[in-house]
Amino acid sequence: MQRHDFGRARGFIVPVCAALSLGALGMVGACTGVVGPSTFNNSKGAPGAGGGAGIASTTGVGSGSAGNSGLTAGGSSGAGSATLAFAPSGGAYRRLTASAYRNSLRDLLQGPVTIGELEPDSSAVGGLASVSAAAVSISSTGVQQYETAADAVTTQLFADTARRDKLLGCKPQSVSDMACFQSFVKTFGRLAWRQPLTTAQVTRYAQLISSVATSAADAYEGMRAGMSTLLQSPNFLFRVEQGAPPASGGSGFWQYTSSEIASRLSYFLTNSTPDSTLLDVADANGLQGADAIRQQAERLLSGQAGRESVGNFVTELFQLGIIATHAKDQTLFPQYTPTLQTAMMQEIPAMFQALVFDQNGSALDFFTTRNTFVTKELAALYGLPTTGLSSTSLTAATLPATGLRAGFLGSAGFLSLYASQLEPSPTLRGKFIRETLLCETIPPPPPGVNTVLPDPPAGVVLTKRQRMVMHEQSPSCAACHKAMDPMGFPLENFDAIGQFRTTDNGITIDASGDLDGVAFNGPIELGQQLAKRPEAAACLVRNFYRYGTGHVETPNEQTVLDTLNAQFGSGGYHVRDLLLAIVTSDGFRYVAPAKP
Numbered sequence: 018m019q020r021h022d023f024g025r026a027r028g029f030i031v032p033v034c035a036a037l038s039l040g041a042l043g044m045v046g047a048c049t050g051v052v053g054p055s056t057f058n059n060s061k062g063a064p065g066a067g068g069g070a071g072i073a074s075t076t077g078v079g080s081g082s083a084g085n086s087g088l089t090a091g092g093s094s095g096a097g098s099a100t101l102a103f104a105p106s107g108g109a110y111r112r113l114t115a116s117a118y119r120n121s122l123r124d125l126l127q128g129p130v131t132i133g134e135l136e137p138d139s140s141a142v143g144g145l146a147s148v149s150a151a152a153v154s155i156s157s158t159g160v161q162q163y164e165t166a167a168d169a170v171t172t173q174l175f176a177d178t179a180r181r182d183k184l185l186g187c188k189p190q191s192v193s194d195m196a197c198f199q200s201f202v203k204t205f206g207r208l209a210w211r212q213p214l215t216t217a218q219v220t221r222y223a224q225l226i227s228s229v230a231t232s233a234a235d236a237y238e239g240m241r242a243g244m245s246t247l248l249q250s251p252n253f254l255f256r257v258e259q260g261a262p263p264a265s266g267g268s269g270f271w272q273y274t275s276s277e278i279a280s281r282l283s284y285f286l287t288n289s290t291p292d293s294t295l296l297d298v299a300d301a302n303g304l305q306g307a308d309a310i311r312q313q314a315e316r317l318l319s320g321q322a323g324r325e326s327v328g329n330f331v332t333e334l335f336q337l338g339i340i341a342t343h344a345k346d347q348t349l350f351p352q353y354t355p356t357l358q359t360a361m362m363q364e365i366p367a368m369f370q371a372l373v374f375d376q377n378g379s380a381l382d383f384f385t386t387r388n389t390f391v392t393k394e395l396a397a398l399y400g401l402p403t404t405g406l407s408s409t410s411l412t413a414a415t416l417p418a419t420g421l422r423a424g425f426l427g428s429a430g431f432l433s434l435y436a437s438q439l440e441p442s443p444t445l446r447g448k449f450i451r452e453t454l455l456c457e458t459i460p461p462p463p464p465g466v467n468t469v470l471p472d473p474p475a476g477v478v479l480t481k482r483q484r485m486v487m488h489e490q491s492p493s494c495a496a497c498h499k500a501m502d503p504m505g506f507p508l509e510n511f512d513a514i515g516q517f518r519t520t521d522n523g524i525t526i527d528a529s530g531d532l533d534g535v536a537f538n539g540p541i542e543l544g545q546q547l548a549k550r551p552e553a554a555a556c557l558v559r560n561f562y563r564y565g566t567g568h569v570e571t572p573n574e575q576t577v578l579d580t581l582n583a584q585f586g587s588g589g590y591h592v593r594d595l596l597l598a599i600v601t602s603d604g605f606r607y608v609a610p611a612k613p
Contacts (some may be wrong), residue, residue: 429515443505
């Protein structure tokens with residue numbers, strides 16, 4: 018039996034699982050490590066008074082009322098005769114990503130908090146952690162990490178009495194002050210769980226607080242225990258999005274409830290929990306219409322959190338977090354330091370955020386812009402002046418108009434990520450462009466194929482490109498490599514950490530390339546070609562749609578994507594307009610009914 022330490026600061030340990038049925042608190046399975054099926058109130062799409070999805074161990078979370086793929090029904094709200102189908106591929110339970118979890122704690126506790134290590138996100142589904150979140154499980158270690166984090170943040174909070182009192186909303190007069198305990202549970206629980214608690218849930222949590230307070234002879238220790246338990250509940254750790262039959266009936270689809278829409282909106286557009294304003298609108302069932310959703314979306318995007326969420330999308334999609342652990346040969350690249358790696362991870366989202374929010378430019382300028390952000394070390398890598406620059410904070414900079422570095426493809430983060438410890442990889446860079454920027458599929462190498470490049474003949478010096486051309490002569494390698502490598506060869510002027518070079522093995526680099534029959538030369542022309550490709554714009558729409566809806570689109574959703582693509586193009590490829598179009602689309606608001 019797992020023991021939950023709610024009184025560690027005073028040396029007092031409460032075996033909560035023995036003291037009280039956590040199934041009633043929405044924590045079935047937390048003590049046993051087994052996923053507990055939920056009892057859901059379909060009218061609200063939320064755990065009922067008696068249940069909650071147990072914090073998991075080794076099985077998938079979305080096995081309850083998931084499925085929902087491939088269902089088709091006619092009509093939609095305001096769509097007239099449209100025939101559409103909206104179906105999450107992973108289920109109705111969506112675990113908070115690590116960044117969303119941290120942001121939610123920061124906002125719930127109204128200030129910065131420090132937590133330890135969390136179980137890493139997966140991007141195995143759709144290339145985005147936000148999509149994989151519907152298919153992940155939580156190991157027993159992960160459960161313990163959540164418990165440790167909840168204990169840490171509540172300990173920090175309660176050490177600051179002014180901040181504590183502001184959040185609690187009342188000062189307990191005794192260890193049995195049920196009025197204060199219930200008021201706190203009702204108020205904080207609504208914020209943490211993103212919807213009102215039932216009367217039974219409020220009562221049970223207040224009883225827990227009173228029980229711990231009495232045992233510890235400290236009312237505040239009881240309230241800390243209650244807050245910690247609320248933050249370990251699946252109702253906080255998971256987003257529940259299954260929808261409910263619309264009151265008007267008709268279409269055959271279920272509509273996400275206002276509470277569910279509030280969570281979908283907030284985690285899409287701010288990467289954090291809904292604020293009080295959004296919850297107030299949801300509680301009044303005010304998020305069922307597209308106009309009301311758009312109004313709230315515009316509000317969320319106007320704040321700093323909206324900017325940060327767009328940056329998080331870029332970080333997830335391009336998997337920039339890997340840069341922090343991506344090693345390089347220190348003999349060849351002594352300047353590749355942790356601070357430079359951090360700058361590489363920060364530059365790309367900052368570049369995209371500026372394009373979206375400061376310049377209101379076309380998203381396709383991301384491939385060609387000369388505007389970027391650098392630290393002192395990153396500027397040195399780019400050959401820019403370093404005077405007055407910080408080693409830790411980004412500063413806006415303009416790349417030389419005549420240079421070969423521009424846009425995302427010229428960023429050191431991208432270039433170093435798709436390179437080995439020693440040298441760049443045209444194949445990896447080209448594969449990334451095909452799969453992530455153009456949404457094409459490159460199959461893995463056939464079983465048994467030797468992927469090692471052949472050595473050149475004795476005494477012969479070759480560039481990486483020349484060696485790869487030899488490799489492409491193998492029939493089993495040719496098809497895929499001819500799709501990938503011509504996208505990577507134009508980037509050979511950048512080494513394994515994204516530093517500019519003119520030669521490879523002493524030989525002048527050939528940076529010519531080909532994009533589906535269109536010849537070009539060098540990284541600048543590659544960026545220009547991508548900016549012209551309708552596939553690049555459509556791929557960005559597809560990835561934002563996945564990020565916002567939390568699932569890989571089904572074939573039946575192509576109608577929605579086609580509409581979004583048309584609007585995106587006709588409107589000048591503005592990302593803010595795209596985000597508003599996504600959240601007001603039927604694909605964001607409706608879901609196929611859950612399977613019985």
